Amino acid sequence: xxxxxxxxxxxxxxxxxxxxxxxxxxxxxxxxxxxxxxxxxxxxxxxxxxxxxxxxxxxxxxxxxxxxxxxxxxxxxxxxxxxxxxxxxxxxxxxxxxxxxxxxxxxxxxxxxxxxxxxxxxxxxxxxxxxxxxxxxxxxxxxxxxxxxxxxxxxxxxxxxxxxxxxxxxxxxxxxxxxxxxxxxxxxxxxxxxxxxxxxxxxxxxxxxxxxxxxxxxxxxxxxxxxxxxxxxxxxxxxxxxxxxxxxxxxxxxxxxxxxxxxxxxxxxxxxxxxxxxxxxxxxxxxxxxxxxxxxxxxxxxxxxxxxxxxxxxxxxxxxxxxxxxxxxxxxxxxxxxxxxxxxxxxxxxxxxxxxxxxxxxxxxxxxxxxxxxxxxx
Amino acid sequence: xxxxxxxxxxxxxxxxxxxxxxxxxxxxxxxxxxxxxxxxxxxxxxxxxxxxxxxxxxxxxxxxxxxxxxxxxxxxxxxxxxxxxxxxxxxxxxxxxxxxxxxxxxxxxxxxxxxxxxxxxxxxxxxxxxxxxxxxxxxxxxxxxxxxxxxxxxxxxxxxxxxxxxxxxxxxxxxxxxxxxxxxxxxxxxxxxxxxxxxxxxxxxxxxxxxxxxxxxxxxxxxxxxxxxxxxxxxxxxxxxxxxxxxxxxxxxxxxxxxxxxxxxxxxxxxxxxxxxxxxxxxxxxxxxxxxxxxxxxxxxxxxxxxxxxxxxxxxxxxxxxxxxxxxxxxxxxxxxxxxxxxxxxxxxxxxxxxxxxxxxxxxxxxxxxxxxxxxxx
Numbered sequence: 001x002x003x004x005x006x007x008x009x010x011x012x013x014x015x016x017x018x019x020x021x022x023x024x025x026x027x028x029x030x031x032x033x034x035x036x037x038x039x040x041x042x043x044x045x046x047x048x049x050x051x052x053x054x055x056x057x058x059x060x061x062x063x064x065x066x067x068x069x070x071x072x073x074x075x076x077x078x079x080x081x082x083x084x085x086x087x088x089x090x091x092x093x094x095x096x097x098x099x100x101x102x103x104x105x106x107x108x109x110x111x112x113x114x115x116x117x118x119x120x121x122x123x124x125x126x127x128x129x130x131x132x133x134x135x136x137x138x139x140x141x142x143x144x145x146x147x148x149x150x151x152x153x154x155x156x157x158x159x160x161x162x163x164x165x166x167x168x169x170x171x172x173x174x175x176x177x178x179x180x181x182x183x184x185x186x187x188x189x190x191x192x193x194x195x196x197x198x199x200x201x202x203x204x205x206x207x208x209x210x211x212x213x214x215x216x217x218x219x220x221x222x223x224x225x226x227x228x229x230x231x232x233x234x235x236x237x238x239x240x241x242x243x244x245x246x247x248x249x250x251x252x253x254x255x256x257x258x259x260x261x262x263x264x265x266x267x268x269x270x271x272x273x274x275x276x277x278x279x280x281x282x283x284x285x286x287x288x289x290x291x292x293x294x295x296x297x298x299x300x301x302x303x304x305x306x307x308x309x310x311x312x313x314x315x316x317x318x319x320x321x322x323x324x325x326x327x328x329x330x331x332x333x334x335x336x337x338x339x340x341x342x343x344x345x346x347x348x349x350x351x352x353x354x355x356x357x358x359x360x361x362x363x364x365x366x367x368x369x370x371x372x373x374x375x376x377x378x
Numbered sequence: 379x380x381x382x383x384x385x386x387x388x389x390x391x392x393x394x395x396x397x398x399x400x401x402x403x404x405x406x407x408x409x410x411x412x413x414x415x416x417x418x419x420x421x422x423x424x425x426x427x428x429x430x431x432x433x434x435x436x437x438x439x440x441x442x443x444x445x446x447x448x449x450x451x452x453x454x455x456x457x458x459x460x461x462x463x464x465x466x467x468x469x470x471x472x473x474x475x476x477x478x479x480x481x482x483x484x485x486x487x488x489x490x491x492x493x494x495x496x497x498x499x500x501x502x503x504x505x506x507x508x509x510x511x512x513x514x515x516x517x518x519x520x521x522x523x524x525x526x527x528x529x530x531x532x533x534x535x536x537x538x539x540x541x542x543x544x545x546x547x548x549x550x551x552x553x554x555x556x557x558x559x560x561x562x563x564x565x566x567x568x569x570x571x572x573x574x575x576x577x578x579x580x581x582x583x584x585x586x587x588x589x590x591x592x593x594x595x596x597x598x599x600x601x602x603x604x605x606x607x608x609x610x611x612x613x614x615x616x617x618x619x620x621x622x623x624x625x626x627x628x629x630x631x632x633x634x635x636x637x638x639x640x641x642x643x644x645x646x647x648x649x650x651x652x653x654x655x656x657x658x659x660x661x662x663x664x665x666x667x668x669x670x671x672x673x674x675x676x677x678x679x680x681x682x683x684x685x686x687x688x689x690x691x692x693x694x695x696x697x698x699x700x701x702x703x704x705x706x707x708x709x710x711x712x713x714x715x716x717x718x719x720x721x722x723x724x725x726x727x728x729x730x731x732x733x734x735x736x737x738x739x740x741x742x743x744x745x746x747x748x749x750x751x752x753x754x755x756x
Binding site (some may be wrong): 038172196 | 469
């Protein structure tokens, strides 16, 4: 037992995991040994979720079977849809609406009473949660825009079906592939705060819905999932100011403001996910004949790299990528949750498989031996 | 940076806190320096919540002001009540229903967009959450029993109003005092798993509703909040078996089963809260002219203390106390949440006041350098 205070738990080793590893010096991220570059470019989100949950990449038959179990789970129960409607009409914020709606999914999950250490039941619940999150996000967005939610399309993959439910039209191949790639890139990332939150909740042997609800609430914070939205709002502010991006950033730094999308507790070099998304952001700009957002981003990146030694993280290029795909800015964090659900569920399964209650110590620094005085004599 | 794995974070010091301290060898628990025995016997739950949030016991004027701000917040919005109705009718489990309903409170909280580090807004949100949880639990229970929810009674204290909303009649003084005492005893307890979960979520600067929703989901697990319900179910099983409690426990131990309500990671002697609740359990039995549940409990306690060196924890006597008060067994954990909300909110405020993102490390033990094979070649 050490008396050293570890307020952020930096460097404290809390788990062994077979899921993902970050080499912060080399700028390398792997999921179960596979380089993120290969997975992003060549595997679908469904393949990557299968890899995380089952330990190997599926062959064609395994993938078919996995998809055929997951696709029919996309629709959400009428009770949940009705709550999504209530939340959207009450102008509840997107991440809060997602937190409440996912929490509510347990009411209609046929396995919600199963022992959480029952792995098969856990996988069924995991498939349902992963399949339903896109439906909830898309329904919420349509309702708040005065549109009716759309039924999921069984013939589309996870990424394309979400874009269809969001926009009401089937996405072209470039959009569907780019979005699928973004989902793969965000699916897991070691023990970040939301993943750790999943584990803390699971460690009391509480259920998977509780664990994922905790994760969504934790991701919601601006120090974690909120950063991609902040990046896009910064790029828009720069655009509206009509100033040079570098001058704008210089001014912001002089005023002591932090530039969103740069720096990471784990990476010392450029986040490999930012590299891949940067390419996609450029491709989308070229296809649209407008490289403005991509060029703002690269100018800021070059300036901060050369002058400040700062490297962009995943949020920096997901912002302009999502923006050019026409996704509403306040859905960037819900989309992060939609992707990371695959990783959260995988970590919950690891926790349940070899559980130990997570209960650290606090150091009491309050008063001792206070004499109680009854209310009448205070 | 140490390479020692701390799977349960045992002994790892993660925070300094002025809220509560447990001396596990002396069997002593204090809230801000005040002995739990004094607070349980002489202070109301509202006084204790004020103490935890504001740092000192309120005088009469401060308490009046605190109550007058909290009492009007007891009613829940029609949207939330409608979701509670849906959940109760769908037979959602009590803790899951509470998790979803509390998560939904943010949709109608006028401070839900406030910066979480804004202490005044945090206190307002904390008062609303604390005031509304009893209303949600009572409404849920009435609806599932085919009764209409009752409006909160402004003339009753936090404990008495809950019992009124639950049962439809004003509780007598003994019941109200006993329940108030139970709320005081459960209000805070160092860095238990649900409190830590509050802190992890708050540490991304996510909002208070997210932090409390995480805590409810974490408390839900049988290794944490679920134990008081397990104790009562054990006492009922013993009663139905018509065997001697000691023989039943001996058999259970021989079969390798754990006896709920005994042992605690922090206490090495009898939990001081169990002492106080044991007295109340006895008093309730005497008043009803039936000491059966109390006597089962003391027999088991004496046997396990003498033969096994095991001491009862708070759950062991809250079980028979709540049971003799006529509270449905599956509401014991929601009542724990109703009480602990005061502590969770106090810890969230401490976290926001001096925040650092909580992000531990994992050790990657999966494969390295896997060669990617495209789907068609697998």
